[in-house]
Amino acid sequence: MTQRTLTFDEAAGFFRRLFDYGPVMGPHERHRQQGSYHFGWLQGPEELVLDYTSTTLPPKKAFFPPRQMLFEFTLTDPPEFESKFDTAPFTLVGAHPCDLQALDQLDAAYGAEPAEACWSANRARARVIGVDCMPDHYCFCTSLATNEARGSCDLFLTSIERGYLVEVRTATGQEMLADCASEDPSADDVEDAKRWREEKAERVTASLDAPVDQLADILEADGLGEVWHEIAERCYSCGSCNTTCPNCFCFDVKDEFAIGLGSGTRVRTWDSCQLRDFAIVAGGHNFRRLRWERVRHRWQRKFLYLYRKFGTPYCTGCGRCSRACTADINMVDVSNQLINHAARKG
Ligand code: SF4
Ligand code: SF4
Incomplete structure (x- = not known):
């Protein structure tokens, strides 16, 4: 270089x-x-x-x-x-x-x-x-x-x-x-x-209380229900955290028909796993109907599933989700809550 x-x-x-x-x-x-x-x-x-x-x-x-x-x-x-x-x-x-x-x-x-x-x-x-x-x-x-x-x-x-x-x-x-x-x-x-x-x-003043690699094991062990329920009490399921995130990549695809129904356009739009209907499948079953399940999914997605698949957390520490959240749910604070909760449980 x-x-x-x-x-x-x-x-x-x-x-x-x-x-x-x-x-x-x-x-x-x-x-x-x-x-x-x-x-x-x-x-x-x-x-x-x-x-x-x-x-x-x-x-x-x-x-x-x-x-x-x-x-x-x-x-x-x-x-x-x-x-x-x-x-x-x-x-x-x-x-x-x-x-x-x-x-x-x-x-x-x-x-x-x-x-x-x-x-x-x-x-x-x-x-x-x-x-x-x-x-x-x-x-x-x-x-x-x-x-x-x-x-x-x-x-x-x-x-x-x-x-x-x-x-x-x-x-x-x-x-x-x-x-x-x-x-x-x-x-x-x-x-x-x-x-x-x-x-x-x-x-940089905000930081995780443990190496980020430890989050995958913490999330996999679970036993974190108390934290998820507490965060979910405050979460509005608005999806702003996902839509501002540089690493989120889910989308929806829809056909929009012109009046007359003879033609139309296929469009794709950003989607958010925090929205209530995100995990509804054919037949109407919703795999993450409850808010705490969706909150948990966001952390599992970023620090467990994609970490295991690609060898890196799908969070870069940009802070956008925390800036955007009107409920003041902060990525660092919640991650540290998880780390410290797991440490207390031993
Ligand atoms: S931006 Fe905040 S309130 Fe909205 S879904 Fe995300 S965590 Fe919940
Ligand atoms: S801090 Fe992490 S999860 Fe939040 S918006 Fe930035 S990359 Fe996404």
């Missing part, structure tokens, strides 16, 4: 050039909501904000939109279908280390047989640029070792005194930089970036 420096002036030119390649998705401030950021398609480089703390929705939406039209159909004989997949190349810029890790984890989940075609097709047409961040009190990335994750991004930027230190991580990243002015990093640039990473790790 090589490193380059983009001074502020050079960075301005670099960000401008991104738009020559195709659409650019990046973090920007919500209209009339100062301090609230989201990933969206940018009109120009002036909209890009790289020193944000977190966004409401994660950048997975670039590859897996909350609502996506898959195809249009006409019920002629035989029926006709028209695919609606976007194929144009685009750039995702400004993804934080934890979110880059999540993208790679979704690669594994969607890539497992039977592979999910939309995700990999969208990943293949994108260039990804990451940027380092500073945590707020919801972030617990150091407990998940995602604070220095890079995933499979093409370039990774760290803020330094005179601009950005750029890690060139792929041949595509190399090509992106070849088109614009950049410099060999000085010893001070490298030292600046190192200081940033150290300060970031020091500023």
Whole structure:
């Protein structure tokens, strides 16, 4: 991996050039909501904000939109279908280390047989640029070792005194930089970036009370009913925790018919295991009718089932679910409640 420096002036030119390649998705401030950021398609480089703390929705939406039209159909004989997949190349810029890790984890989940075609097709047409961040009190990335994750991004930027230190991580990243002015990093640039990473790790205040790997055994042993019932008393089953999570990947697929019922569109939308109807199957049986069963499922899913299957927890410590929860159900607090409850039970 090589490193380059983009001074502020050079960075301005670099960000401008991104738009020559195709659409650019990046973090920007919500209209009339100062301090609230989201990933969206940018009109120009002036909209890009790289020193944000977190966004409401994660950048997975670039590859897996909350609502996506898959195809249009006409019920002629035989029926006709028209695919609606976007194929144009685009750039995702400004993804934080934890979110880059999540993208790679979704690669594994969607890539497992039977592979999910939309995700990999969208990943293949994108260039990804990451940027380092500073945590707020919801972030617990150091407990998940995602604070220095890079995933499979093409370039990774760290803020330094005179601009950005750029890690060139792929041949595509190399090509992106070849088109614009950049410099060999000085010893001070490298030292600046190192200081940033150290300060970031020091500023993370939320943490798990045990290594995250222990959660799988704790959840498998169960005996945690008291905790689940207490959390479920507060949970509204609104699903915000899932829909803001960079690692959640469940979706629903529906056919929406036009008036006249002769044609329509097939769409897929994000789904949430915390919604009451999520686990209803044919015949009307609901496998997780009770709220505590759904709450338990969220933790089992993230730290037990997917951990056992892929060898990594499906949580990156981004804190979005805790920020979004109006019932103040906090991922770190509940996980520590589980850890400490299990420790007391011996
Ligand atoms: S966001 Fe909070 S209240 Fe809503 S389902 Fe998740 S844990 Fe429950
Ligand atoms: S479970 Fe919560 S903290 Fe973990 S990755 Fe998802 S939103 Fe972030």
